[in-house]
Each structure stands twice: as C-alpha cells, then as structure tokens.
Amino acid sequence: MLQKMFNDARGIGLQLFVREGYRTEQEQQQIMDEKIEAYEKDGYSESEAKKLARDYVAVQGTSEHELGLSVDINADTSVCSQEEVYAWLSKHADKYGFIKRYTAEKADITGISDEPWHYRYVGKKPQKR
16 A cells, blocks of 8 residues: 555655654664754753653654554655645545554644654555445
C-alpha cells in the first residue's frame, strides 16, 4: 500500500520518499541524545533540554519506529514542496491504510508535537461486497 500511495502521488507530480522507517532502540536513544545536546547548545539546562526533546522525540522503547509500524515520509524538494506533500498525505493517506499519527490537536494526549511526516500503517477497511 505504501508503494501504491507513492506511485499515485508521483502520478500527479509529487516526489515522496521514506526518510525513516524501522529503527533500533539504540538508534532511537541516539536521536534523543542528539536532540538534548542541541537544546543544551542553545543554552537550555539539562532538565529543560530533556523536557523539550521529549516534545519531538519518543523515549527509547516507546517509538512506533521501533515497532516497525510507522514511516516518516518527506518530499524531494527539488521536485515539489514539503507543504504540497504533507497536504496531499493529509487528504489521501487513509485511502491506503495510513494515518497521520501525531497532530497538533492531539499533542496534549500523545505528548508529541505535530509531525506532518509521520504516518502509521493501520490497514484499510475491508471492501463491502
């Protein structure tokens, strides 16, 4: 379904690619450590940096990437804009069995800020016969 979704998007001039799929616990921890370090370099204390990092990075052991259920989809910006791709995905991804997992409206529930690139495969509804 991912390939079909990409093919259909490419058919209208969008160029999508999977930036990130499955990652190990160690890779997830490295991403968190790098985000914390970046915030600390920006002048935040260690505790502030950890709190801010958790707004954008799932704690090791809790990422959907570690489960292999999600993909981060981005745009080849030499062909189209990220905004075009994100808008198309938002409107069409469910037809292929994907949902945008982290939305701005649900950040207080999920603990993750808006991620217009992060999609989880949940499957398609069975077709009525």
